[in-house]
Amino acid sequence: MIEIERLTKRYGDTTVVDDVSFGVEEGTITVVVGTSGAGKSTLLRMINRLVEPTSGRVLIDGQDTRSIPEDDLRHRIGYVIQGYGLFPHRTVAQNIATVPRLLGWDRKRIADRIEELLDLYQLDPAEFATKFPHELSGGQQQRVGVARALAARPELLLMDEPFGALDPVIRAKAQDDLLAIQRRLRATIVLVTHDMEEAFHLGDRIAVMDQARLIQYGPPAELLTRPAEAFVERLVGTADRPFRLLSLAKVEDALEPGLAEGEPVAASGTLYEALSRLMWCGRQDLPVADGTGSVIGRVSITGILAYGRSA
Amino acid sequence: MASPHWTLSPDRLGSMVAVLIGIALYAAPFVTYRANRIAAGAARSIFEALPPTTAFVLVGAALSVAIVAIFVRRSIVRLAAASLGLVVIAPCVGLSAGFVTPAGNTFARVSPALGFWLLGLAFSLLVADALTRLRLGPWARLGALSIAAAAMALLLFSGAWDGLSILKEYATRADSFWSEARRHVLLAIGSLAAAVAVGLPLGVLCHRAPRLRAAILQVLNVIQTIPSIALFGILMVPLGYLAAFPLAAALGIHGIGAAPAFVALFLYSLLPVVANTVVGLDHVPATVVDAARGMGLSNRQRLFDVELPLALPVILAGIRIVLVQNLGLATVAALIGGGGFGTFVFQGIGQTAIDLVLLGAIPTVALSFAAAVILDAAIELSNGTSQ
Ligand SMILES: Nc1ncnc2c1ncn2[C@@H]1O[C@H](COP(=O)(O)OP(=O)(O)OP(=O)(O)O)[C@@H](O)[C@H]1O
Ligand SMILES: [Mg+2]
Numbered sequence: 171m172i173e174i175e176r177l178t179k180r181y182g183d184t185t186v187v188d189d190v191s192f193g194v195e196e197g198t199i200t201v202v203v204g205t206s207g208a209g210k211s212t213l214l215r216m217i218n219r220l221v222e223p224t225s226g227r228v229l230i231d232g233q234d235t236r237s238i239p240e241d242d243l244r245h246r247i248g249y250v251i252q253g254y255g256l257f258p259h260r261t262v263a264q265n266i267a268t269v270p271r272l273l274g275w276d277r278k279r280i281a282d283r284i285e286e287l288l289d290l291y292q293l294d295p296a297e298f299a300t301k302f303p304h305e306l307s308g309g310q311q312q313r314v315g316v317a318r319a320l321a322a323r324p325e326l327l328l329m330d331e332p333f334g335a336l337d338p339v340i341r342a343k344a345q346d347d348l349l350a351i352q353r354r355l356r357a358t359i360v361l362v363t364h365d366m367e368e369a370f371h372l373g374d375r376i377a378v379m380d381q382a383r384l385i386q387y388g389p390p391a392e393l394l395t396r397p398a399e400a401f402v403e404r405l406v407g408t409a410d411r412p413f414r415l416l417s418l419a420k421v422e423d424a425l426e427p428g429l430a431e432g433e434p435v436a437a438s439g440t441l442y443e444a445l446s447r448l449m450w451c452g453r454q455d456l457p458v459a460d461g462t463g464s465v466i467g468r469v470s471i472t473g474i475l476a477y478g479r480s481a
Numbered sequence: 482m483a484s485p486h487w488t489l490s491p492d493r494l495g496s497m498v499a500v501l502i503g504i505a506l507y508a509a510p511f512v513t514y515r516a517n518r519i520a521a522g523a524a525r526s527i528f529e530a531l532p533p534t535t536a537f538v539l540v541g542a543a544l545s546v547a548i549v550a551i552f553v554r555r556s557i558v559r560l561a562a563a564s565l566g567l568v569v570i571a572p573c574v575g576l577s578a579g580f581v582t583p584a585g586n587t588f589a590r591v592s593p594a595l596g597f598w599l600l601g602l603a604f605s606l607l608v609a610d611a612l613t614r615l616r617l618g619p620w621a622r623l624g625a626l627s628i629a630a631a632a633m634a635l636l637l638f639s640g641a642w643d644g645l646s647i648l649k650e651y652a653t654r655a656d657s658f659w660s661e662a663r664r665h666v667l668l669a670i671g672s673l674a675a676a677v678a679v680g681l682p683l684g685v686l687c688h689r690a691p692r693l694r695a696a697i698l699q700v701l702n703v704i705q706t707i708p709s710i711a712l713f714g715i716l717m718v719p720l721g722y723l724a725a726f727p728l729a730a731a732l733g734i735h736g737i738g739a740a741p742a743f744v745a746l747f748l749y750s751l752l753p754v755v756a757n758t759v760v761g762l763d764h765v766p767a768t769v770v771d772a773a774r775g776m777g778l779s780n781r782q783r784l785f786d787v788e789l790p791l792a793l794p795v796i797l798a799g800i801r802i803v804l805v806q807n808l809g810l811a812t813v814a815a816l817i818g819g820g821g822f823g824t825f826v827f828q829g830i831g832q833t834a835i836d837l838v839l840l841g842a843i844p845t846v847a848l849s850f851a852a853a854v855i856l857d858a859a860i861e862l863s864n865g866t867s868q
Contacts, residue, residue: 218775220771220774220775240777241777241778241779242777243777244775244776244777245776245777249772249775251768251771251772252768253766253768254768255766255768255769255770255771255772255773255775256769256772257772257787258766258769258791259791268776269776269777272776272778272782319776
């Protein structure tokens with residue numbers, strides 16, 4: 171559990187982060203969104219003390235970060251930035267080994283960890299371990315950047331626009347990979363972006379910042395249904411709000427009893443996908459199957475629309 | 482333009498080389514003969530300076546190189562031809578010394594004249610151009626330098642050139658030549674080492690404490706603008722004062738001599754070392770530094786594991802400047818009794834003995850050239866690993 175308490179940063183007379191507080195549950199992704207210059211990066215960098223707060227504090231599992239020596243704190247927190255900052259004179263393996271080596275892991279343990287991470291990221295260790303960063307594509311560099319940050323099993327992963335330099339196709343893949351790995355490792359992540367799409371896709375909770383202040387903090391659906399200010403409403407966009415909502419809701423949320431004809435949809439899928447299936451195959455309803463494949467009910471167009479209106 | 486395959490279009494350098502060779506063969510003396518060390522010289526053409534067959538071989542070889550220079554574009558062929566040219570003229574000039582000097586005459590002096598220098602220049606230009614076009618890697622360039630050095634050593638130690646006046650100057654002062662050589666290299670490299678030992682930390686300090694940067698660089702800039710001879714003069718006063726203390730005197734510190742020369746070279750070396758260190762560190766990508774800090778590298782670890790390795794090529798470029806500059810400037814040290822190759826240069830000027838001047842100047846130029854090649858290769862190698 172990460173608790174951010176009344177964090178404030180001032181440079182001279184300008185307040186860059188203004189009295190921001192929120193908590194991050196273990197094993198969840200919190201996305202900080204906001205316009206450029208809102209103070210997102212500064213907020214993130216106060217968590218690992220790359221920026222010293224003017225006031226306020228950060229607690230990790232109840233421990234004040236100021237009581238931990240700076241370097242030790244950073245060994246426990248993974249850090250990924252836009253551009254990744256891979257060491258150009260070090261191989262992929264050496265880059266990933268950075269923090270484990272600082273922590274004094276033995277050679278065998280480091281080598282095993284590098285292999286494990288490269289496997290996890292579908293980079294063949296035999297091919298990639300000895301490559302230098304300039305020999306990698308942007309997407310591969312990004313994966314190495316995240317692998318490096320995860321190397322020493324950090325309690326928390328901080329990511330500042332980690333997908334900012336990727337083209338849209340690779341970016342979507344990288345986001346899905348991150349989600350899959352996060353679910354698998356139960357990692358706690360705080361991620362900064364100014365892409366609302368990305369925030370909705372990745373965030374268990376979203377923190378919206380504007381002009382140094384935290385305007386709203388909550389689950390994605392809450393931002394859609396109860397935007398705290400006109401700014402949030404503008405940011406999330408009102409036109410496709412219902413669709414966003416449907417893409418956040420699960421099929422089981424609009425489950426109706428009864429039977430239907432056709433190929434069943436998965437209960438764990440989103441309503442957005444279900445609606446799209448229904449429209450495409452021209453049916454009014456479809457059966458819903460759970461994880462084991464047995465049909466547990468049905469989902470209908472009217473049911474989905476009703477759900478969308480009720481939210 | 483029609484098919485370029487069939488048009489003869491000699492390139493400019495090739496034509497210039499051919500013209501140089503032409504002038505050297507037909508309009509310039511090959512060696513100069515003088516009755517004694519400081520007498521006026523008399524010109525000797527190739528056919529006067531060499532036995533007929535040797536002269537024909539030389540002219541034939543030079544003409545072949547000229548033809549290759551004009552008509553052949555392949556760098557490797559040009560390189561081979563020009564190297565062959567050098568291999569022919571170098572022993573020839575040694576040979577001519579024996580041929581021109583009357584038997585038993587030990588006062589007469591024979592030295593290479595305009596024709597030899599032009600041929601040497603023409604061939605060297607062609608070699609340099611071909612080497613550049615071949616885009617040799619750093620190791621190959623170092624290899625080429627070693628071959629050239631070995632060839633030079635062979636010529637010098639085989640005695641092939643012993644008849645030439647410059648080597649006669651050498652023969653009469655072989656001992657002092659090597660002690661001045663040692664002095665020269667010690668002055669140049671020692672002051673460089675001292676400048677690196679002081680300048681590198683100073684550069685790191687400038688980089689990390691921007692407030693100090695302007696002040697430090699300003700001072701070093703001012704030093705850099707003082708002419709060398711004036712700086713020697715300025716340094717004589719405090720060092721002469723220091724020399725009054727027994728301890729300093731025991732350490733060999735005097736108002737004149739090696740101490741002020743060393744200090745002056747050291748001061749000149751500081752700016753390039755400090756400035757390049759600062760620039761090199763400044764150019765380490767900000768994301769890399771940020772990532773290093775974010776992962777918890779301490780200041781020290783960041784400096785030694787990340788920043789300095791990445792700044793190394795730029796720092797080495799500074800060291801290259803300093804080394805080449807010091808090897809040249811160390812010549813001036815002789816003016817205040819600092820020793821080095823400059824000793825021969827200034828003695829030679831005093832005696833109007835051009836051979837003696839050359840005995841000091843040629844090794845200096847050769848050393849600077851070798852230093853430049855070696856450090857360029859080192860820079861490229863360090864670049865390769867930090868890309
Ligand atoms: N070291 C500093 N000194 C002075 N002002 C700073 C400093 N660092 C950041 N700022 C200012 O603080 C404000 C917030 O910066 P920050 O980098 O946190 O914004 P951001 O939300 O991450 O923006 P972006 O989306 O463009 O990355 C900006 O106006 C910036 O100019
Ligand atoms: Mg930012």
